[in-house]
Amino acid sequence: MNFAVLQFPASNCDQDCVHAVRVLGHSANFIWHKDTSLGNADAVIVPGGFSYGDYLRCGAIARFSPVMQAVKQFADHGGLVLGICNGFQILCEAGLLPGALIRNRDLQFHCEQVFLKTNNFETPFTSKIPAEKILKIPIAHGEGCYFADKETLDRLVAHRQVLWQYCDANGNLTDSANPNGSLLNIAGICNERRNVAALMPHPDRASEEILGSADGRFIFEGIFAALKGKIDA
Amino acid sequence: MKAKIIITPKKAVVDPQGITVLKALEHMGHRGIKAVHVGKYLEIELDATDKEAACKSLDEAALRFLSNPVIEDYRLEIE
Numbered sequence: 001m002n003f004a005v006l007q008f009p010a011s012n013c014d015q016d017c018v019h020a021v022r023v024l025g026h027s028a029n030f031i032w033h034k035d036t037s038l039g040n041a042d043a044v045i046v047p048g049g050f051s052y053g054d055y056l057r058c059g060a061i062a063r064f065s066p067v068m069q070a071v072k073q074f075a076d077h078g079g080l081v082l083g084i085c086n087g088f089q090i091l092c093e094a095g096l097l098p099g100a101l102i103r104n105r106d107l108q109f110h111c112e113q114v115f116l117k118t119n120n121f122e123t124p125f126t127s128k129i130p131a132e133k134i135l136k137i138p139i140a141h142g143e144g145c146y147f148a149d150k151e152t153l154d155r156l157v158a159h160r161q162v163l164w165q166y167c168d169a170n171g172n173l174t175d176s177a178n179p180n181g182s183l184l185n186i187a188g189i190c191n192e193r194r195n196v197a198a199l200m201p202h203p204d205r206a207s208e209e210i211l212g213s214a215d216g217r218f219i220f221e222g223i224f225a226a227l228k229g230k231i232d233a
Numbered sequence: 234m235k236a237k238i239i240i241t242p243k244k245a246v247v248d249p250q251g252i253t254v255l256k257a258l259e260h261m262g263h264r265g266i267k268a269v270h271v272g273k274y275l276e277i278e279l280d281a282t283d284k285e286a287a288c289k290s291l292d293e294a295a296l297r298f299l300s301n302p303v304i305e306d307y308r309l310e311i312e
Contacts, residue, residue: 056298056299057301060298060301064298092303093301098303099303100301100303100304102242102246102247102304103249103250104249105247105249106249107249107250107253145247147246147247147303147304148303149245149303181247181249
């Protein structure tokens with residue numbers, strides 16, 4: 001499978017994403033933000049970083065990069081898109097996912113391992129996560145607090161679009177396990193169609209044991225399996 | 234022509250910056266401050282003469298790009 005990893009000015013996790021995909025046995029290449037084609041991509045990753053210096057708002061300028069038109073069309077046709085950290089911010093700004101990410105509740109940049117509870121195992125991004133498994137994945141962000149109005153939150157919950165929530169090591173959704181104040185401890189969501197998903201934690205930094213956890217690989221493996229299913233179908 | 238755009242967080246959005254600034258003001262001895270909301274201020278200088286057209290164009294820019302309607306409100310003034 002071939003993954004297109006986008007590069008915006010000041011993306012800095014693009015190489016980690018390409019590395020993670022390759023180490024897990026698939027191919028990945030960089031797509032510069034000014035390109036209007038995704039090439040022969042089977043899936044797209046919008047990586048972490050500080051695109052455009054986080055100027056104005058995180059992801060606010062990147063969403064207007066030429067490549068995002070191609071990403072939107074790719075998503076409209078059912079293509080799989082995964083946003084990580086700044087990628088989550090960009091996808092929300094672009095309207096491909098609902099809600100927004102704002103400054104962490106305690107105003108501090110959090111760089112630490114967090115635990116995630118998976119709520120819906122029936123998406124390409126979560127199908128390979130073992131049932132009951134609490135994922136240990138690092139975060140590194142200053143603006144990761146997920147916000148949406150009540151109507152949107154209710155809809156996300158009703159449609160099972162909240163994929164991951166911050167929890168403690170035992171899977172409890174506590175306030176102290178929430179590093180940034182995200183409403184409902186939301187760490188990651190998907191769209192209604194379940195082909196676009198994003199999360200603030202970095203599975204790209206948790207796909208090899210040497211980095212402290214390889215739990216992130218389950219997310220990528222779900223995408224690999226979904227793509228294989230599409231080809232075999 | 235100069236446009237001024239003031240962007241503020243929506244009331245429903247938790248504003249930890251605003252809360253922190255309020256506490257700092259109280260610590261400095263200021264009393265009677267009920268709330269502080271920290272936002273953004275943009276000044277845009279225009280090479281235009283049609284005020285109405287400029288207003289319409291900037292309004293669209295403010296709604297679509299300069300502010301995020303999920304979390305922010307904006308006010309536009311043109312002089």
